[in-house]
Amino acid sequence: xKRSQNSIDSSTPPKIDIRNVAARARVSIATVxxxxxxxxTVDPVLAARVWKAxxxxxxxxxxxxxxLVSGKSKLLGLIVSEITNPFFPELIQEFEQVAVAHxxxxxxGSTNYETSTMELCARRMLxxxxxxxxxxxxxxxxxxxxxxxxxxxxxVFIDPAPTRPLSNVLAVDYYAGIYEGVQHxxxxxxxxxxxxxxxxxxxxxxxxxxxxxxxxxxxxLKAEPAWLIEGDHTLDGGRDAMQKILALPKHPTAxxxxxxxxxxGVQHALFEAKLKVPDDFSxxxxxxxxxxxxxxxxxxxxxxxxxxxxxxxxxxxxxRLKPAGxxxxxxxxxxxxxxxxxxxGLPKDALLDLIDxxxxxxx
Amino acid sequence: xKRSQNSIDSSTPPKIDIRNVAARARVSIATVxxxxxxxxTVDPVLAARVWKAxxxxxxxxxxxxxxLVSGKSKLLGLIVSEITNPFFPELIQEFEQVAVAHxxxxxxGSTNYETSTMELCARRMLxxxxxxxxxxxxxxxxxxxxxxxxxxxxxVFIDPAPTRPLSNVLAVDYYAGIYEGVQHxxxxxxxxxxxxxxxxxxxxxxxxxxxxxxxxxxxxLKAEPAWLIEGDHTLDGGRDAMQKILALPKHPTAxxxxxxxxxxGVQHALFEAKLKVPDDFSxxxxxxxxxxxxxxxxxxxxxxxxxxxxxxxxxxxxxRLKPAGxxxxxxxxxxxxxxxxxxxGLPKDALLDLIDxxxxxxx
DNA sequence: CAACTCAGCGTAAACGTTTACTACAGTGAA
DNA sequence: TTCACTGTAGTAAACGTTTACGCTGAGTTG
Numbered sequence: 001x002k003r004s005q006n007s008i009d010s011s012t013p014p015k016i017d018i019r020n021v022a023a024r025a026r027v028s029i030a031t032v033x034x035x036x037x038x039x040x041t042v043d044p045v046l047a048a049r050v051w052k053a054x055x056x057x058x059x060x061x062x063x064x065x066x067x068l069v070s071g072k073s074k075l076l077g078l079i080v081s082e083i084t085n086p087f088f089p090e091l092i093q094e095f096e097q098v099a100v101a102h103x104x105x106x107x108x109g110s111t112n113y114e115t116s117t118m119e120l121c122a123r124r125m126l127x128x129x130x131x132x133x134x135x136x137x138x139x140x141x142x143x144x145x146x147x148x149x150x151x152x153x154x155x156v157f158i159d160p161a162p163t164r165p166l167s168n169v170l171a172v173d174y175y176a177g178i179y180e181g182v183q184h185x186x187x188x189x190x191x192x193x194x195x196x197x198x199x200x201x202x203x204x205x206x207x208x209x210x211x212x213x214x215x216x217x218x219x220x221l222k223a224e225p226a227w228l229i230e231g232d233h234t235l236d237g238g239r240d241a242m243q244k245i246l247a248l249p250k251h252p253t254a255x256x257x258x259x260x261x262x263x264x265g266v267q268h269a270l271f272e273a274k275l276k277v278p279d280d281f282s283x284x285x286x287x288x289x290x291x292x293x294x295x296x297x298x299x300x301x302x303x304x305x306x307x308x309x310x311x312x313x314x315x316x317x318x319x320r321l322k323p324a325g326x327x328x329x330x331x332x333x334x335x336x337x338x339x340x341x342x343x344x345g346l347p348k349d350a351l352l353d354l355i356d357x358x359x360x361x362x363x
Numbered sequence: 364x365k366r367s368q369n370s371i372d373s374s375t376p377p378k379i380d381i382r383n384v385a386a387r388a389r390v391s392i393a394t395v396x397x398x399x400x401x402x403x404t405v406d407p408v409l410a411a412r413v414w415k416a417x418x419x420x421x422x423x424x425x426x427x428x429x430x431l432v433s434g435k436s437k438l439l440g441l442i443v444s445e446i447t448n449p450f451f452p453e454l455i456q457e458f459e460q461v462a463v464a465h466x467x468x469x470x471x472g473s474t475n476y477e478t479s480t481m482e483l484c485a486r487r488m489l490x491x492x493x494x495x496x497x498x499x500x501x502x503x504x505x506x507x508x509x510x511x512x513x514x515x516x517x518x519v520f521i522d523p524a525p526t527r528p529l530s531n532v533l534a535v536d537y538y539a540g541i542y543e544g545v546q547h548x549x550x551x552x553x554x555x556x557x558x559x560x561x562x563x564x565x566x567x568x569x570x571x572x573x574x575x576x577x578x579x580x581x582x583x584l585k586a587e588p589a590w591l592i593e594g595d596h597t598l599d600g601g602r603d604a605m606q607k608i609l610a611l612p613k614h615p616t617a618x619x620x621x622x623x624x625x626x627x628g629v630q631h632a633l634f635e636a637k638l639k640v641p642d643d644f645s646x647x648x649x650x651x652x653x654x655x656x657x658x659x660x661x662x663x664x665x666x667x668x669x670x671x672x673x674x675x676x677x678x679x680x681x682x683r684l685k686p687a688g689x690x691x692x693x694x695x696x697x698x699x700x701x702x703x704x705x706x707x708g709l710p711k712d713a714l715l716d717l718i719d720x721x722x723x724x725x726x
Numbered sequence: 727c728a729a730c731t732c733a734g735c736g737t738a739a740a741c742g743t744t745t746a747c748t749a750c751a752g753t754g755a756a
Numbered sequence: 757t758t759c760a761c762t763g764t765a766g767t768a769a770a771c772g773t774t775t776a777c778g779c780t781g782a783g784t785t786g
Contacts, residue, residue, distance in 0.1 A: 017772055028736045033774060041734055063490050064436065065772035067427040069741045083456050084653070089446045093473060096446075105487060108471060110456060124468060127426050235657050268657045290447070294598050294631045296659045380742055391766045396744060404764065428742035432771045 016057045025053040036061065067129065076104045076317060077125035077133035079118070081202075083110040085233060085261050086289045087306060091136060094310035102318055104131070111137050113199055113232070122147060132156070132317035136309070137202075154320040156313050158204060158334075168316055170309060170332050172204075174211040177302035177336025178256075181284045182215040184300075184338055185254045190282060190347045194227030194252035196241040196262050205233070208258050208286065227252045231262050238265020239272075246273055253347035254282035260289045263299055267343070278345035288339055297342035304336045379420045387416040399424065430492065439467045439680060440488035440496035442481070444565075446473040448596060448624050449652045450669060454499060457673035465681055467494070474500050476562055476595070485510060495519070495680035499672070500565075517683040519676050521567060521697075531679055533672060533695050535567075537574040540665035540699025541619075544647045545578040547663075547701055548617045553645060553710045557590030557615035559604040559625050568596070571621050571649065590615045594625050601628020602635075609636055616710035617645035623652045626662055630706070641708030651702055660705035667699045 022029040027046050034042045035050040053059070067073045076099050080088040092108060099106050107128055109121030118137070122144045125133055133148060135157035145167055148155045155167040185193055195212050198205030209228070216223050229244055231237035238261060245251060246269065257263040263285030270277055277283050277297060285292055288303035312332045385392040390409050397405045398413040416422070430436045439462050443451040455471060462469050470491055472484030481500070485507045488496055496511060498520035508530055511518045518530040548556055558575050561568030572591070579586050592607055594600035601624060608614065609632065620626040626648030633640055640646050640660060648655055651666035675695045 015772095019772085029773085030736060030738095030775080031734090034735090037774080043734065046735085060486075060490055062431070062492070062772050064427045064430040064492060065741090066774075067741095068425070068431055068743085068772080069774050071741080073427065083452045083459075084449070086447070086449055086452075089449075089452050092471075093446050096471075096473065100483070100487070105470065105491065107468065108455075108459075110459065120463070123423075124463070127423055128468060129425070129427060235653065239657075264654075264657055267659060268661075271659045290598065291627075291654075294602075294627055296630060296634045298631075382742085392743085393745080393766060393768095394764090397765090400744085406764065409765085425742050428771090429744075430771095431742080431773085432744050434771080 016059050017062065018059075021050065021053045021057055021059050024057060025049040071129075072131055072321075073129045074104050075107050075128055075130045076314070077107050077109065077121075077128075077130040079109040079111060079121050079125070079133065079135045079137055081110070081137040081233070082112055083108070085259070086291055087259065087261075087287045088136070090289060091306040091310050094307050095134065095314060098311055098314045102314070104318075113137075113202070115141060119144065126151060126153075131321055134313040134317060136313070154317055156316045158309070168320075168332075170312055170316070170334055172304060172309075172334040173336055174208055175215070177286075177304070177338055178208070178211045179215045179218065180338035181256060181300075181302050182212070182219050182221075184340065184344060185256075185282060185284070186219045186221065188254075188282065188344060188346055190252075190254040191221060192224065192227070192250075192252040192347075192349075193221065193254045193256060194224070194229070194245055196229045196231040196238060196255060196257045196266065198231060198233040198258040198262075200230050205258055212256060224250075224252065226250075231258065231265075233259050233262060235261050235265040235268070238262035239269040240265075242266040242269035243273075246275075252281075253349055254284070254344070256284045256286075258286055260285035260287045260292050260299060260301055263301065263343075264291070264295055267295060267299075277343050280348055282345055282347065283343040284338075285343075292339075293341070295343075300341045300344040301339055302336050303339050304334060309334055379422050380425065381422075384413065384416045384420055384422050387420060388412040434492075435494055435684075436492045437467050438470050438491055438493045439677070440470050440472065440484075440491075440493040442472040442474060442484050442488070442496065442498045442500055444473070444500040444596070445475055446471070448622070449654055450622065450624075450650045451499070453652060454669040454673050457670050458497065458677060461674055461677045465677070467681075476500075476565070478504060482507065489514060489516075494684055497676040497680060499676070517680055519679045521672070531683075531695075533675055533679070533697055535667060535672075535697040536699055537571055538578070540649075540667070540701055541571070541574045542578045542581065543701035544619060544663075544665050545575070545582050545584075547703065547707060548619075548645060548647070549582045549584065551645065551707060551709055553615075553617040554584060555587065555590070555613075555615040555617070555710075555712075556584065557587070557592070557608055557618045559592045559594040559601060559618060559620045559629065561594060561596040561621040561625075563593050568621055575619060587613075587615065589613075594621065594628075596622050596624060598624050598628040598631070601625035602632040603628075605629040605632035606636075609638075615644075616712055617647070617707070619647045619649075621649055623648035623650045623655050623662060623664055626664065626706075627654070627658055630658060630662075640706050643711055645708055645710065646706040647701075648706075655702075656704070658706075663704045663707040664702055665699050666702050667697060672697055 018029045018032050022032045027050060031042060031046055032050050035047045078092060078095055082088065096106050107125060107130060109124060111118040111121055126147060130153065132154040135155060145155060156170060158170050158172060193216065195209060197209040200206050213223055226248055227245060229241040231241040238257060255266055257266060263283055266283055267277055270281060275281060285299045285301035288301045292299040292301045316332065381392045381395050385395045388395065390413060394405060394409055395413050398410045441455060441458055445451060459469050470488060470493060472487060474481040474484055489510060493516065495517040498518060508518060519533060521533050521535060556579065558572060560572040563569050576586055589611055590608060592604040594604040601620060618629055620629060626646055629646055630640055633644060638644060648662045648664035651664045655662040655664045679695065
């Protein structure tokens with residue numbers, strides 16, 4: 001099949017490649033390549049001719065050919081748990097922005113919390129030869145990390161996980177935020193606090209729960225196992241978990257959730273049960289998605305900056321891609337902190353105490 | 364630079380390519396290629412040897428090389444307005460699922476409603492040589508469509524728009540759903556209905572508004588210009604718009620919104636103003652995102668199935684990519700319908716009428 | 727003025743596939 | 757036995773770049 005340049009064939013528009021540009025600028029293709037790649041050793045006069053030709057022909061280089069020869073795809077993988085959970089789009093947006101600013105494209109994979117899907121995602125990333133991967137889902141199988149390691153692909157992920165060659169971790173300081181949250185509840189007078197976790201097979205969900213338990217202990221409170229429910233980080237999961245708690249003979253007075261979606265699910269369960277937040281139950285979420293400000297009432301939650309997360313992830317990956325800045329510190333810290341809005345208040349039993357026990361005449 | 368296969372160099376793991384497989388299977392690379400591409404004219408015996416080698420070496424073809432020679436990138440572009448609006452992740456998820464099932468990867472672009480970003484997205488898609496593009500944002504500049512047309516890239520998008528060669532449209536039947544919504548309000552007794560639109564420079568936002576106006580007319584109601592506010596399809600936009608309406612001397616009794624996020628913003632504005640839904644205002648959203656079921660109270664809204672949208676979009680693109688099924692009908696219809704939940708009720712003035720006018724002693 | 731340096735251009739060899747074309751072995755008919 | 761044909765396998769060209777290498781000619785030095 002002959003090169004179809006300058007063809008009159010209407011179904012095949014004249015493809016313009018580096019040769020066309022070279023011809024028009026009366027230079028070799030090497031010079032064109034050097035010019036558009038800003039190699040300094042090219043005569044400004046020729047460079048000008050090249051640029052003129054480039055704009056006149058509306059030329060842009062073929063990414064595939066570039067990738068093939070250079071071995072770099074200029075693609076960054078981003079694996080998230082569930083694109084449907086608003087935390088992730090916020091993360092993706094940020095991630096994409098900074099990636100594109102550095103000339104990278106992103107390839108998104110959504111695992112839906114399933115190992116098989118996760119495997120597929122990783123496989124797709126490998127096939128597309130991504131230059132680096134950020135795994136923002138919680139919990140990755142080790143053998144997948146190995147796969148990336150074999151191909152020399154930098155990986156960055158969230159959370160406590162076995163450190164391996166080429167995989168850096170973005171450590172989230174769960175403790176700070178969750179501690180603030182528990183203290184906040186304790187100060188309000190809550191003694192009976194429940195926790196709705198994420199899927200516990202995910203390391204990060206496990207970690208949030210463990211941190212909660214630790215903070216509870218620090219506050220001198222005891223955990224009631226019946227009030228530790230395993231959710232799945234979704235709206236439906238939050239609702240179901242709260243319904244389980246409501247079905248219990250004894251209730252907590254406050255609920256902490258492993259993420260905001262769970263908390264919104266809880267709010268809904270409470271609404272259906274004609275219970276009020278924060279009058280009947282105090283509620284704290286986690287993530288501080290934009291929506292948290294818009295729930296009714298607005299959600300008190302623990303903020304984990306996804307801007308921060310995305311930026312640090314891309315920075316980490318990119319810095320390891322340019323040969324110069326070889327060694328970045330292997331661990332970046334992501335902070336968390338409590339944002340108090342309107343789903344936390346005095347515990348119901350405290351009011352009961354006031355009314356029942358001392359029963360002051362006043363009122 | 365010599366091919367570094369079988370190198371002992373620790374920093375460069377032995378890359379396995381088609382040649383390695385061919386060698387191990389004792390066949391030529393052409394046979395390997397034919398085997399993995401399921402070309403029928405290959406001896407089952409050799410095929411078996413090839414597959415064995417493939418699995419033993421854990422080989423998978425280099426996508427870039429494939430793309431370069433075949434001219435097909437197996438990449439589908441998906442351009443959305445704003446990845447942060449939950450409607451789009453739901454769409455993306457669906458889209459990705461069916462694309463991956465057909466062996467395609469997807470490249471996401473988020474325009475954030477800005478023409479310049481949109482241009483950038485289109486450019487990126489062109490550079491990556493996507494095989495097709497679905498433009499699920501509302502309103503695209505014509506010259507961009509031309510760009511895609513020049514490269515012979517099938518485009519599919521939503522909505523009324525000039526039909527061009529190679530661009531098919533997925534027509535959303537706004538009328539059905541919005542008509543149901545307006546009727547629903549009218550039957551409840553609402554006569555004063557406001558509308559918060561999306562950004563009006565977007566064709567689809569304009570179209571939803573026009574449809575609303577038409578339906579209002581059909582119901583024998585008049586539009587009050589002051590109650591037609593331009594929002595921006597975001598939470599913040601919805602809140603701001605509702606605040607503007609509340610600042611007016613005369614209020615409507617019901618509000619329809621151009622999307623669910625706007626409606627959630629409205630709910631929030633009302634909450635801040637200590638007004639109740641649906642007692643003080645009835646409210647109808649649009650899209651029926653999953654979250655709509657979880658607002659407090661749950662949002663009455665007009666469902667536009669994103670599953671349907673995604674499926675039809677991918678089907679359309681894919682069917683135009685395989686030479687066989689050349690001609691699909693150029694227009695697919697997407698239905699909309701009202702989902703009644705708890706944000707719509709009797710209008711406040713009706714209650715006032717009951718209380719003020721007849722003022723029955725009973726009570 | 728000859729020899730040397732080096733900036734800067736062009737040639738050609740990769741990169742890992744697909745696929746048109748060629749070659750060859752086996753089969754059946756004359 | 758020979759010829760034509762069929763079914764498969766292999767060879768090599770092409771895809772559009774980047775980049776190592778070699779070459780030219782102008783400037784510098786002795």
